[in-house]
Amino acid sequence: MLSVNVLLAVCLGYVAMLFGIAFIVDRRTRHRPIRWLQSPVIYTLSISVYCTSWTFYGAVGSAARNGLEFITIYLGPTLVFVGWWWLLRKLVRIGRAHRITSIADLISSRYGKSPSLAVIVTIIALIATTPYIALQLQSVTSSYQVIAGEVDAVTTAFWIAAGMAAFTIMFGTRNLDANERHHGVVAAIALEAIVKLLALIAVGIYATFVVSDGLGDVFASVPMERITGTNDIFGARWVVLTFLSATAIICLPRQFQVTVVENIEERHLATASWLFPLYLFGMCLFTMPIALTGLQVMPEGSNPDLFVLTLPLAEQRHELALLAYLGGFSSATSMVIVAAIAVSTMVSNHIVMPISLWILSANRAVSGDVRSLLLISRRISIGVILGLGFLYFRFSGGSDALAAIGLIAFVGVAQFLPSLMGGIFWRGATRSGAITGLLVGFMMWAYTLFLPSFGGDFVLSLAALEHGPWGISALRPQALLGLTGMDPLVHAVVWSVGLNAFAFVIVSCLTDQDMLERLQATLFVDVYRSAGGVPASFAESEANSEDLFVLAQRILGAGPARGLFDEMARAQDLDSGLPHASDDVIARLERELAGSIGAASAHAMVSRIAGRQTVGLTELIDIADETQQFIETSRQLAEKSAELEAAAQQLRDVNERLRALDSQKDDFLSQVSHELRTPMTSVRSFTEILKSDAGLTPDKRERYVSIIHDESMRLTRLLDEILDISRLESGPVAFPLAMIDLNQAIKSALDTVAGMTESTAVDVKFVPGVAQANVAAHTDRLHQALINVLSNAVKYNNAEVPEISVQTSSAGNSIFIDIADNGGGVKREDAVMVFEKFARGHHTGPDVGAGLGLPISRAIMRAMNGDLILDYKPDGTSFFRLLLPLHEISA
């Protein structure tokens, strides 16, 4: 027989080792995160706290009694993790964005940071966890009894509960983490997860291949009923159990703790999505073989719940039995530690904290350290939780199968499901709906499942159980309203979860949300869209930085509070001292505190000091985002269509211009033809006369020849001009530029024009604005341009006595030659046209050129880095201005 002393020594050594690991990890993590401890594998192993002693011992018992049914408890979590993308990811994202510390915190935070909701969820969680804790006590007690022989179960259970309480207090409440994370505990339960998996597989291999002769032997003489149970295995119970286990992996306070709160990186979920189901798969692989082998080998009437332990013992394999015991012990302790931490956090944050707040506000003289108060309240809560577990164990008689007790807890926490799912997927879910649903579900659970589990020893008597209270049979707890012929578990689930969801939906539809609730609803449902509750509020604040700092010190501790406030002060560009109590600071502080004491309490505490509702501008914008997106999109669309409109208009303009240019080109061609044709015609006709009429007088002949000569000269000049302009316009033309005296050039041009216009008397005035100006120009070309403009001024002048004034002036680096005349000038609408080729103005006289003068002149001026423009004086008369870059002025 395995000695009790050895067993106790091994267990104590094991616990000491776990504690050592947790201690070292906690201490090292405080300085710098340990890389491998933040791996997805550790995260997955910590989630396997799901496998308690119910799995370790109870699954085999369940398999021995009901066959394959036990597997539903692992199929539900498998489905939830396989579908992690759709639910768990959102929960984790919300948990991180809002610094969620527990499932009570999540639900209360979602429904407007409601303290009453937090209290309700906490109480339900506390009561629902009780049977589960009792289950662990029972399994550890029974397994101890197996080895130690007949000892008093109640006394043993009491000492085990006390030991576990001490253990959990040491583990979980040594300090307060700002994010409610326990790296040390996670490391310890990860190790325990490995121990329990190895132990179960070792026992499984031993049972299958040593006790039996391989898998074939195990199943050889097993009838179908052993596998499928006596009832229809794939029936309502199968579905309900899968549903319950799927719910439990989300709603159990300890699962929420390890999956959501202790999550370090969202991407770890991806690994857990297959690794955790694989772990469960491994845990279940040998359940059936162990159960079947136990049924064959063990004597009639032995408890199948303990086959994992009794099978090796019966075969005198003590070291294997010790390993199995440690595995069971690991399963129980890891569950108790995490569950007690999770629930005690909820109790202290949501029940103790508000009460102490109330006391503090009632008596301002009391200024206790909230931090130590929190720690103490957590320690007491842990004691209370284990005490309740012990009491449940004592009163329920401790005789039920492990699985049945576990399922009571599952149905209890399943009451959170409607509020939770509604909260994160349905924006319209209201606080009243959640409270009503939770209360209705909780009462139905207590009445149909929890109270009957005491078997008539607690509140409900045996008679009331069988015939209904006061003999009203419609109120029988396990056949409510005469609903019989159903498995009690299925019956309880249908009534509690069903009515819960029903009440939740109906009341939500009938009630309204307040401001904060609507805000939180949007932030939770649209968590992927918002960046999280980032500061910037609009509300008035009368907070005092000192008060806020004191509050932060009390909850976060002096060091972290100092660090936080220094950081916020730096953000405000303050070198020393406390930051101003701006809205940013208050909202940031509330978020930091929420990580320690939950959103509702943090909100209440900060609001008490700051005296306001913390509704962030950013958060409001997040709500408005959807609308804003539409507005923004339509605004962009409007802009785009305006741009398109403008582009189309430009295209139309360009097209118009192209048409004009095209018709100009046509005009040009016909002009050219016409211009060429006129002299050609006279040349031809005079040549024909000379040719055919031999009797012409020498006089006439002389005259005709000179006409032919003149016309061909005109033709040549025209062709020269056309060639000239096409050369000037086709690309940059380099004239050799020389420094010339501008005044001299103008005078010479005026002389030439005077010669040309001898027939008409022209009054030319030349006012040199600059006495001596040297410009870089080509003498002949400048001469040509000047003559073109000047002769234009004469040609298109209708005045009796044409007057031309030429004036030079300079401004900046340019020198201007302004040429004006007293003829009608150029109308503004013709301003562009005068520079077109073959344009001759409206009044065409007899002696007009081909209309190439101005375009050629402009091209010349541009080639000399100057320009020729048409400008208007203030009185509206037009004048031509030739510009040239100035090189030197001698005044």
Next chain:
Amino acid sequence: MPSGNWRQGDRADGQSEINSVSENISPTPLRRKIRERSLALLIVGAGLLMPPLAGISLIDEKIAGLPITLIYIFLVWALLIAGAAFLAGRLLDSNQSALTSDRQPTED
């Protein structure tokens, strides 16, 4: 898109927000395909493990000494795990930037 000027948050926040916005508004066809596959895996798995479909395995026969019902449940389970493992990395890749990390050095 939410206008950037309105937010006082740092660049990284704004960036991840834009990513998450784009994640919800316009998943590329490939991303959507992967997500649809993960949903399909879930639905098929649940369907095969639940009645009435699971009832098809209720045959009182053994293959290699193992009852068919047992083989069926464990086989579907194993395939679910394999499918999840296959899709996990792809789902992550489908919007890497939108997943947040806590591994930032803290001041205290």
